[in-house]
Amino acid sequence: MSISIEELKKIAQLARIKLAPDEExxxxxxxxxxxxxxxxxxxxDTSGVEQTSQVTGLEDVVRADESRxxxxxxxxxxxxxxxxxxELVVPGVFENQADL
Amino acid sequence: MKNLNELTIKEAGEGLKxxxxxxxELTQACLDRIKARNKEINAFITVCEESALExxxxxxxxxxxxxxGPLTGIPFAVKDAICTAEVRSTASAKILDxxxxxxxxxxxxxxxxxxxxxxxxxxxxxxxxxASNENSMYGPVRNPHDLSKVAxxxxxxxxxxxxxxxxxxxxxxxxxxxxxxxxxxxxVTGFRPSYxxxxxxxxxxxxxxxxxxxxxxxxxxxxxLVMEQxxxxxxxxxxxxxxxxxxxxxxxxxxxxxxRIGIPKEYFELEGLDEEVRKITEQQIAKLKKxxxxxxxxxxxxxxxxxxxxxxxxxxxDSSNLGRMDGIRYGVRQKGKDLYDLYASSRATxxxxxxxxxxxIGTYALSAGYYDAYYKKAQxxxxxxxxxxxxxxxxxxxxxxxxxxxPAFGIDEKKDNPLALYMADVMVSPASIAGMPALSVNCxxxxxxxxxxxxxxxxxxxxxxxxxxxDKLYS
Numbered sequence: 001m002s003i004s005i006e007e008l009k010k011i012a013q014l015a016r017i018k019l020a021p022d023e024e025x026x027x028x029x030x031x032x033x034x035x036x037x038x039x040x041x042x043x044x045d046t047s048g049v050e051q052t053s054q055v056t057g058l059e060d061v062v063r064a065d066e067s068r069x070x071x072x073x074x075x076x077x078x079x080x081x082x083x084x085x086x087e088l089v090v091p092g093v094f095e096n097q098a099d100l
Numbered sequence: 101m102k103n104l105n106e107l108t109i110k111e112a113g114e115g116l117k118x119x120x121x122x123x124x125e126l127t128q129a130c131l132d133r134i135k136a137r138n139k140e141i142n143a144f145i146t147v148c149e150e151s152a153l154e155x156x157x158x159x160x161x162x163x164x165x166x167x168x169g170p171l172t173g174i175p176f177a178v179k180d181a182i183c184t185a186e187v188r189s190t191a192s193a194k195i196l197d198x199x200x201x202x203x204x205x206x207x208x209x210x211x212x213x214x215x216x217x218x219x220x221x222x223x224x225x226x227x228x229x230x231a232s233n234e235n236s237m238y239g240p241v242r243n244p245h246d247l248s249k250v251a252x253x254x255x256x257x258x259x260x261x262x263x264x265x266x267x268x269x270x271x272x273x274x275x276x277x278x279x280x281x282x283x284x285x286x287x288v289t290g291f292r293p294s295y296x297x298x299x300x301x302x303x304x305x306x307x308x309x310x311x312x313x314x315x316x317x318x319x320x321x322x323x324x325l326v327m328e329q330x331x332x333x334x335x336x337x338x339x340x341x342x343x344x345x346x347x348x349x350x351x352x353x354x355x356x357x358x359x360r361i362g363i364p365k366e367y368f369e370l371e372g373l374d375e376e377v378r379k380i381t382e383q384q385i386a387k388l389k390k391x392x393x394x395x396x397x398x399x400x401x402x403x404x405x406x407x408x409x410x411x412x413x414x415x416x417x418d419s420s421n422l423g424r425m426d427g428i429r430y431g432v433r434q435k436g437k438d439l440y441d442l443y444a445s446s447r448a449t450x451x452x453x454x455x456x457x458x459x460x461i462g463t464y465a466l467s468a469g470y471y472d473a474y475y476k477k478a479q480x481x482x483x484x485x486x487x488x489x490x491x492x493x494x495x496x497x498x499x500x501x502x503x504x505x506x507p508a509f510g511i512d513e514k515k516d517n518p519l520a521l522y523m524a525d526v527m528v529s530p531a532s533i534a535g536m537p538a539l540s541v542n543c544x545x546x547x548x549x550x551x552x553x554x555x556x557x558x559x560x561x562x563x564x565x566x567x568x569x570x571d572k573l574y575s
Contacts, residue, residue: 011464016440016444017444041405041477042477046481050480075200080430081433
């Protein structure tokens with residue numbers, strides 16, 4: 001397999017996705033099949049070929065850096081999963097994170 | 101006489117203007133059809149019955165005052181991966197089950213501000229990941245032509261809703277074929293504009309360097325009409341081009357005599373190309389020849405690498421884009437013993453299997469040690485695919501190919517084989533990689549009664565040629 005269970009676990013941790021052991025096995029298998037297929041690209045000689053990351057050819061699209069009033073504050077706040085005193089509640093960032 | 105919900109945009113618009121019927125009646129006809137059929141087809145995740153009728157009433161007022169635009173009072177549906185103000189937008193994933201966007205995507209705002217009537221939100225593969233609409237956390241969409249078959253994907257709900265006359269037209273999103281392939285499977289018209297032609301603002305991002313938004317309609321003329329209303333530069337999307345928007349609805353009816361049309365031989369040499377699909381495509385080529393087009397064989401030598409390029413670049417961009425789906429600021433949050441656990445649990449339960457697979461592939465392809473072998477390699481082959489298209493468009497005005505190598509397949513048929521499902525995009529992903537506009541037009545049915553679409557691909561910002569040629573195909 002192109003990707004081992006151990007590698008897959010590491011990737012899942014980086015991607016912040018909790019997986020059950022049977023899922024780890026299934027993903028390692030199906031992703032290996034896909035990665036093996038990608039090897040077809042090694043047939044192509046790309047020496048000296050530039051990368052394409054966009055197709056419009058537009059460069060340095062800028063606008064004035066002006067502040068604008070947000071007219072949807074109430075609606076944005078209404079989407080928040082947990083609120084207290086009009087503020088978003090989240091677990092502490094530096095708690096229990098030693099192992100990461 | 102057709103039922104009101106069966107009308108095209110052109111017919112409905114004329115009827116409204118001549119006061120043959122009202123937008124309320126037209127909207128009610130669509131809502132009745134949704135009520136009768138959605139249980140079976142599953143094309144809608146959310147139906148806006150009350151607000152649609154209210155919007156129709158307002159539209160009737162505008163028409164009465166002579167203030168109607170081309171889409172005023174016309175009921176339409178929107179793919180659920182596109183944000184609609186005050187209407188739930190889940191992207192077919194449970195992580196957004198309760199998400200109500202506070203704003204409209206730019207293209208949707210353009211339609212709603214002229215009195216378009218929003219009927220509801222269409223089921224799709226979650227976050228656009230799929231070619232069968234089976235990767236939705238709200239169940240698969242069934243093909244209206246045969247309920248045992250898939251509707252295609254990722255915009256399967258939109259194509260099925262248009263095909264089954266639940267709406268007059270739909271707005272969907274196409275990254276690697278998500279408008280064209282389901283349009284082909286369901287027997288309707290689907291148009292992917294050039295990348296940068298329409299604003300992506302408010303479209304839930306997938307592969308940001310490939311994503312486009314466009315119409316699914318009953319006729320090519322209708323696609324041209326919608327494009328004319330939604331295209332153009334947007335200050336909220338820095339990748340939109342400044343080129344003026346042509347009058348597509350005038351151009352679409354123009355003559356095509358003398359146009360040069362290329363047949364890319366690699367598409368027809370593909371293993372697994374269905375014989376009936378080939379025959380139907382060849383009939384359309386013969387028709388174009390009869391109309392005075394010059395047909396010639398051309399070559400796009402890197403076609404066979406397109407799927408590999410696509411499924412490296414898109415999951416990579418995807419894994420980055422979907423980082424925002426974390427249960428923190430909006431959407432569904434799962435409890436966690438700490439911050440990491442909250443993220444990992446929210447994403448584990450909020451995404452379906454295929455979304456997780458793509459995030460994992462993308463994270464892998466972008467990670468240290470693999471970046472050059474996968475992402476960088478794919479970006480360089482992307483250059484060669486793009487050059488293939490640029491070279492042939494020096495010789496021809498457009499290309500003709502099948503949209504899909506085969507008609508709609510059975511539900512669950514490719515479920516356990518992600519790579520087989522990825523290969524379903526083989527004819528639609530190359531134009532996406534190169535940023536070209538492409539159209540799928542329904543051109544008939546197989547002996548088993550399944551629709552077959554033919555694809556026209558044009559050069560960048562060559563929308564007019566694509567629409568004009570597509571308009572002359574079988575319909």
